[in-house]
Amino acid sequence: MASGTALIYDDEMTSCKLxxxxxxxxxxxxxxxxxxxxxxxxxxxxxxxxxxxxREGTEExxxxxxSSEYLEVVKSTQTMNEEELRRVxxxxxxxxxxxNTYRCAKLAVGATLQLVDSVISGKVHNGMAxxxxxxxxxxxxxxxxxxxxNNVAIAAQYAxxxxxxxxxxxxxxxxxxxxxxxxxxxEDPSVLYYSWHRYEHQQFWPLxxxxxxxxxxxxxxxxxxxxxxxxxxxxxxxDYLAAFFHVLLPVAFEFVPELILVSSGYDSGIGDPEGQMNxxxxxxxxxxxxxxxxxxxxxxxxxxxxxxxxxxxxxxxxTVKTLLRDPLPQISGEMAPCLSAVESIQNVRAAHKPYxxxxxxxxxxPLHNLSTKSQQMMEAExxxxxxxxxxxxxxxxxxxxxxxxxxxxxxxxxxxxxxxxPPVKTAAAIVSKADAHLLPISVQVEMxxxxxxxxxxxxxxDAELVKEEKALLSLQNVLAVLxxxxxxxxxxxIAESSVASVSTTFALKHCFDFGLQRVLCIVVGDMxxxxxxxxxKILLMNICQKQQTEKTNSKYHISLNWxxxxxxxxxxxxxxxxxxxxxxxxxxxxxxIVIGPNRSLGVNAISxxxxxxxxxxxxxxxxxxQDTEIKLVQSVAKALxxxxxxxxxxxxxxxxxxxxxxxxxKDQLQQEWKMLRCSVKDWI
Ligand code: X5A
Ligand code: ZN
Numbered sequence: 187m188a189s190g191t192a193l194i195y196d197d198e199m200t201s202c203k204l205x206x207x208x209x210x211x212x213x214x215x216x217x218x219x220x221x222x223x224x225x226x227x228x229x230x231x232x233x234x235x236x237x238x239x240x241r242e243g244t245e246e247x248x249x250x251x252x253s254s255e256y257l258e259v260v261k262s263t264q265t266m267n268e269e270e271l272r273r274v275x276x277x278x279x280x281x282x283x284x285x286n287t288y289r290c291a292k293l294a295v296g297a298t299l300q301l302v303d304s305v306i307s308g309k310v311h312n313g314m315a316x317x318x319x320x321x322x323x324x325x326x327x328x329x330x331x332x333x334x335x336n337n338v339a340i341a342a343q344y345a346x347x348x349x350x351x352x353x354x355x356x357x358x359x360x361x362x363x364x365x366x367x368x369x370x371x372x373e374d375p376s377v378l379y380y381s382w383h384r385y386e387h388q389q390f391w392p393l394x395x396x397x398x399x400x401x402x403x404x405x406x407x408x409x410x411x412x413x414x415x416x417x418x419x420x421x422x423x424x425d426y427l428a429a430f431f432h433v434l435l436p437v438a439f440e441f442v443p444e445l446i447l448v449s450s451g452y453d454s455g456i457g458d459p460e461g462q463m464n465x466x467x468x469x470x471x472x473x474x475x476x477x478x479x480x481x482x483x484x485x486x487x488x489x490x491x492x493x494x495x496x497x498x499x500x501x502x503x504x505t506v507k508t509l510l511r512d513p514l515p516q517i518s519g520e521m522a523p524c525l526s527a528v529e530s531i532q533n534v535r536a537a538h539k540p541y542x543x544x545x546x547x548x549x550x551x552p553l554h555n556l557s558t559k560s561q562q563m564m565e566a567e568x569x570x571x572x573x574x575x576x577x578x579x580x581x582x583x584x585x586x587x588x589x590x591x592x593x594x595x596x597x598x599x600x601x602x603x604x605x606x607x608p609p610v611k612t613a614a615a616i617v618s619k620a621d622a623h624l625l626p627i628s629v630q631v632e633m634x635x636x637x638x639x640x641x642x643x644x645x646x647x648d649a650e651l652v653k654e655e656k657a658l659l660s661l662q663n664v665l666a667v668l669x670x671x672x673x674x675x676x677x678x679x680i681a682e683s684s685v686a687s688v689s690t691t692f693a694l695k696h697c698f699d700f701g702l703q704r705v706l707c708i709v710v711g712d713m714x715x716x717x718x719x720x721x722x723k724i725l726l727m728n729i730c731q732k733q734q735t736e737k738t739n740s741k742y743h744i745s746l747n748w749x750x751x752x753x754x755x756x757x758x759x760x761x762x763x764x765x766x767x768x769x770x771x772x773x774x775x776x777x778x779i780v781i782g783p784n785r786s787l788g789v790n791a792i793s794x795x796x797x798x799x800x801x802x803x804x805x806x807x808x809x810x811x812q813d814t815e816i817k818l819v820q821s822v823a824k825a826l827x828x829x830x831x832x833x834x835x836x837x838x839x840x841x842x843x844x845x846x847x848x849x850x851x852k853d854q855l856q857q858e859w860k861m862l863r864c865s866v867k868d869w870i
Pocket of ligand 1: 460
């Protein structure tokens with residue numbers, strides 16, 4: 187089993203720079219790499235990574251994507267004087283050449299391929315390459331948008347050739363459309379390309395019609411090109427997450443990639459002069475975390491854009507920290523995507539309906555013919571919502587004022603969200619100690635509290651319980667693990683309990699005594715919990731088989747009915763489209779997953795749910811298991827300790843009935859839980 191995170195960086199890639207005045211290109215500076223690497227050192231992340239040296243990409247490798255004619259042009263710039271360099275640069279859109287550009291560009295390709303080799307060979311689990319020049323705009327015969335060789339596209343071709351990979355996912359979260367990547371793989375169903383980008387109805391660079399949502403790919407490649415065009419600036423954490431929940435993740439889980447390449451540009455982050463977006467650095471931790479649940483965790487992040495040095499370097503750090511499996515900071519900001527974002531999401535979903543089973547029950551019509559009406563709706567929403575700094579135009583401030591404001595904001599923001607990482611991750615208290623060695627668990631919990639203390643606590647809760655030996659042992663298990671989590675001695679844990687429902691009620695009470703504000707409680711199986719759900723301190727989601735006879739009217743009690751044979755096909759639809767969005771809307775301080783009798787989810791589904799939820803509550807999860815089936819305990823423990831993500835294999839469509847139930851619930855609840863929104867009907 188691979189372990190570790192590769193970091194690939196060489197300061198030789200800082201040796202090319204712009205030599206003349208060009209206001210369009212002057213943001214692509216060597217300091218982008220220097221400050222990112224400095225910040226990684228500052229957080230002691232460099233020393234935790236496995237250093238992999240760079241090499242030059244070979245001509246043969248470069249020609250996996252580029253023509254030999256173009257390669258010769260780039261090669262010829264090595265010996266040019268400034269005047270000649272300027273002249274070649276003018277042949278391309280938003281590009282400059284420096285005598286070292288060719289060398290740097292070859293190193294950028296080689297660094298990317300070194301990363302791919304390290305990950306595929308199993309030397310490391312995942313990794314990041316910090317490279318310059320970036321790549322995603324460059325094309326077979328052309329440099330474009332600061333990009334010379336298309337690092338990520340070359341890497342995908344290389345992985346197919348050298349390792350025979352059949353499905354590669356490229357996630358391009360740079361704020362610009364990587365049209366270069368789109369062109370290379372347009373007709374190729376083995377490479378799924380996903381890009382979101384500032385678009386503004388084609389008014390933003392590179393001003394291409396083919397950056398819109400209806401460019402779905404061509405020929406055999408239809409359905410394998412996903413464009414999410416942002417038509418407003420000011421998109422932030424919740425818009426990006428919504429695009430992941432409702433577009434990328436369902437399709438990616440259906441695609442089942444063997445490798446993920448990230449065109450990891452951070453000009454989509456807050457403060458960037460190009461992007462004008464609002465995503466804060468921890469957003470990239472969450473995006474990274476979700477991708478790590480796919481392709482067996484084989485994620486290769488390769489730097490593209492990112493021009494606000496502080497925003498860039500903090501975001502790079504959040505990405506690397508997450509690749510290293512540190513718990514994630516809570517994502518900040520109100521969790522509600524804006525109307526314009528939801529409109530784009532709805533359009534891509536509609537455009538891709540013919541190609542993906544997860545979208546087969548989508549409404550068929552994209553919104554483009556409604557644009558006047560939705561335009562008006564957008565304006566209305568603009569007035570309503572002041573939280574979305576949509577179309578924030580710097581009035582009376584200069585760009586550098588703006589940049590400094592973001593510097594200050596980020597300085598204090600990072601202090602707020604970063605927290606000391608608990609030294610050990612997973613605690614376990616299982617009854618059958620004999621099985622403990624089967625668990626990949628760092629701490630086998632012993633009870634610190636003495637028996638008398640426990641009895642006092644328990645009898646205050648329920649006097650009858652003290653008399654029952656077995657129940658007492660269960661409560662002790664749960665409390666021991668919970669206590670370690672609350673005191674941040676561990677991140678998460680698993681506890682066996684023969685009386686899961688009592689234990690959970692007891693645990694919840696203990697959480698509130700400790701001062702927690704919001705606990706997300708997910709119950710898998712048929713179980714009655716007697717809880718007071720009115721004050722919003724608990725959000726209870728119940729995934730059960732038996733139809734709830736009386737529908738509760740509390741927004742804090744959601745029950746998902748699951749037929750036994752519905753199985754995993756409905757699972758993705760429910761987890762990605764429903765459970766995660768609700769959970770992110772709620773923003774819990776702790777999660778309790780209770781696995782009771784008659785569970786309608788299989789072992790893999792429960793484990794994947796556990797994996798996906800780790801983005802929330804600083805990864806604080808307590809799993810209470812009533813059923814002591816060792817395979818389940820083992821698999822959940824693995825999910826908690828991050829050893830592996832469960833494998834799902836092929837994807838089959840969910841049953842229409844189940845999808846409709848979830849749809850209905852969504853419609854019903856999207857006013858309360860705003861991350862559920864993926865269509866604009868009933869918006870106002
Ligand atoms: C890699 C990247 C942006 C080019 C912008 C030109 N390129 N206006 O972010
Ligand atoms: Zn960019």
